[in-house]
Amino acid sequence: METTRQNKISRLLQKELSDIFLLQTKSMKGVLVSVSAVRISPDMSIARVYLSIFPSEKGTELIKNINDNMKSIRFDLGNRVRHQLRIIPELKFFVDDSLDYIERIDSLLK
Numbered sequence: 001m002e003t004t005r006q007n008k009i010s011r012l013l014q015k016e017l018s019d020i021f022l023l024q025t026k027s028m029k030g031v032l033v034s035v036s037a038v039r040i041s042p043d044m045s046i047a048r049v050y051l052s053i054f055p056s057e058k059g060t061e062l063i064k065n066i067n068d069n070m071k072s073i074r075f076d077l078g079n080r081v082r083h084q085l086r087i088i089p090e091l092k093f094f095v096d097d098s099l100d101y102i103e104r105i106d107s108l109l110k
Helices: 004-024 056-066 071-082 098-107
Strands: 033-039 046-054 092-093
Touching: 004 033, 004 046, 033 092, 033 098, 046 056, 056 071, 056 092
Parallel strands: 046 092
Antiparallel strands: 033 046
């Protein structure tokens, strides 16, 4: 169960990371990256970021690229939230494949 503070920080991180990815993916035609969820640890030191990537075939390639550039993303995030947070959490990125899972279940039911 997440506390109110964890929920507020998760929403703040989700909004700011969405803006960062929107700016970074403008140059990439046909690729859409959205932040579907952010889960933060109780001590506010680690944030698990779930990304929804379209097209899903490029998901693993983009996650690898994002994890390679994690320090610059964390720096950009720190510049954006430096007045709200004392410590910027360590970021870990994962693919959110829930839409693919739902689509597969629908196809199986048909």
